[in-house]
Amino acid sequence: MTATNRIQDQFLGQFKADKTEIVVFFVNGFQMKGIIEDYDEETVSLYSQNKHHLIYKHAISTFTVDEGTEE
Template identity: 40%
Template sequence: MMNLQDSFLNHVRKENLPVVIYLVNGFQIRGLVRGFDNFTVIIENDGKQQLVYKHAVSTISPVGNITIMQPEKADKKD
């Protein structure tokens, strides 16, 4: 089973959704997620790719709205 972080990154990667990555030092990186692993994210902007270490990331925000998780439905028990 894929974890929430991987589900989010995989969704924005597959859909080519632009994101803003906010680093812990306040710097912002905008672009498209091209790949990721347990420790890094590859983001592309203007044809240039950057390797960003996840430990330096505070937040990743998609430019638009996305839905990763569907609301859970309450199970009826008789």
């Protein structure tokens, strides 16, 4: 399966292109709100609170659109 066919890449790519504010839920219960700058097979770069964060995907449980920005 190529990277462009993976469901996670479709979600992440759309969120990145639209600059959608999302909430990332981590496996330890922590939450972070931000905008996806980029991503690869193992990591997601998230811009949150005027800082750039590199997050390993294995630490992410779920991500969703921030309810305050949903249309």
